[in-house]
Amino acid sequence: MVSLTIISLxxxxxxxxxxxxxxxxRGNSRLRFAIAQATAFVGAGVLFFVANTVLGLLAVLxxxxxxxxxxxxxxxxxxxxxxxxxxxxxxxxxxxNH
Amino acid sequence: xxxxxxxxxxxxxxxxASVTAxxxxxxxxxxxxxxxxxxxxxxxxxxxxxxxxxxxGVRADGSLGNDSLRRTMIGIDLxxxxxxxxxxxxxGTNERGQVEADVRSRLVVASGVPERAIATETAARxxxxxxxxxxxxxxxxxxxxxxxxxxxxxxxxxxxxxERRGLRVFPAPTEDPDGETLAxxxxxxxxxxxxxxxTAWSYYRLAGHL
Numbered sequence: 044m045v046s047l048t049i050i051s052l053x054x055x056x057x058x059x060x061x062x063x064x065x066x067x068x069r070g071n072s073r074l075r076f077a078i079a080q081a082t083a084f085v086g087a088g089v090l091f092f093v094a095n096t097v098l099g100l101l102a103v104l105x106x107x108x109x110x111x112x113x114x115x116x117x118x119x120x121x122x123x124x125x126x127x128x129x130x131x132x133x134x135x136x137x138x139x140n141h
Numbered sequence: 142x143x144x145x146x147x148x149x150x151x152x153x154x155x156x157x158a159s160v161t162a163x164x165x166x167x168x169x170x171x172x173x174x175x176x177x178x179x180x181x182x183x184x185x186x187x188x189x190x191x192x193x194x195x196x197x198g199v200r201a202d203g204s205l206g207n208d209s210l211r212r213t214m215i216g217i218d219l220x221x222x223x224x225x226x227x228x229x230x231x232x233g234t235n236e237r238g239q240v241e242a243d244v245r246s247r248l249v250v251a252s253g254v255p256e257r258a259i260a261t262e263t264a265a266r267x268x269x270x271x272x273x274x275x276x277x278x279x280x281x282x283x284x285x286x287x288x289x290x291x292x293x294x295x296x297x298x299x300x301x302x303x304e305r306r307g308l309r310v311f312p313a314p315t316e317d318p319d320g321e322t323l324a325x326x327x328x329x330x331x332x333x334x335x336x337x338x339x340t341a342w343s344y345y346r347l348a349g350h351l
Contacts, residue, residue, distance in 0.1 A: 045323065045324045045325065046167070046168050046323075046324075046325055049325060050168070079153055081156075082153055082156035082157045082160055083149055083152040083153040083156050084152075084156065085155075085156035085159055085160055086151065086152035086153055086154065086155035086156030086157070086158075086159065087152045087156070088156075089155050089156065089159045090151075090152065090155060113266050115266065115267075116341075117337075120337055132152075136152065139145055139148065140145070140149075
């Protein structure tokens with residue numbers, strides 16, 4: 044029920060936005076381009092997330108090995124890392140393309 | 142320009158795969174299916190001790206975090222059902238100096254479990270250290286079998302660690318393996334939990350801990 048509600052809302056507002064914005068000279072090819080751009084932004088964010096996670100794990104393990112002090116790897120288990128990585132992807136991909 | 146184009150293609154492919162995977166994880170029960178395959182089945186039967194592994198720790202107000210509270214309550218229930226005469230509560234000290242095992246112990250005593258039936262483990266910082274320290278505590282007591290209270294995805298790794306220490310483990314997970322997660326947000330949380338546990342399990346395998 045929750046899934047159906049969420050999907051219905053997103054499909055509904057997307058259809059509304061398409062109807063409102065579509066006629067102003069923006070064809071389906073522009074929409075496909077926008078979807079491709081958006082997924083590429085997500086991909087760049089995912090790449091940063093993987094890089095941040097792997098580097099974070101290595102840093103924690105290196106810190107443990109070199110100092111003998113303990114830091115939990117669970118410090119990386121925070122949703123803020125994903126959100127910031129997606130923002131990194133957005134910023135750097137925009138930068139590359141302009 | 143060609144390098145930029147190649148990067149665009151890579152980002153686009155990863156992005157499309159990620160969005161597809163996210164939609165599948167949110168709107169289908171695939172995370173539950175993976176969880177069922179990866180986790181061990183519960184085996185609730187009489188044992189020499191109940192071991193409740195550390196979890197989300199203690200909140201600023203001194204109460205237990207949700208996961209810690211849930212595990213503790215299951216430990217109390219197993220004890221009350223007469224499945225073991227001893228309950229071991231694990232949980233270290235947080236940055237505020239609060240000790241999870243001590244908070245758990247107070248709750249267990251308040252629930253009517255006698256203090257003599259409780260042991261605590263406060264020094265361990267990882268699941269591997271919990272297994273080593275608790276096994277060392279239990280060995281002089283002649284404990285051979287344990288009911289291990291842990292979250293469902295963690296059953297495989299935690300059980301293997303205790304079995305390596307010579308204990309026979311009966312998993313007592315905090316979730317029903319046949320239950321189905323329904324809300325998309327909860328499915329994403331389960332997928333994230335599984336990703337973390339699979340990473341930890343892989344690391345333990347690579348490091349030779351399992």
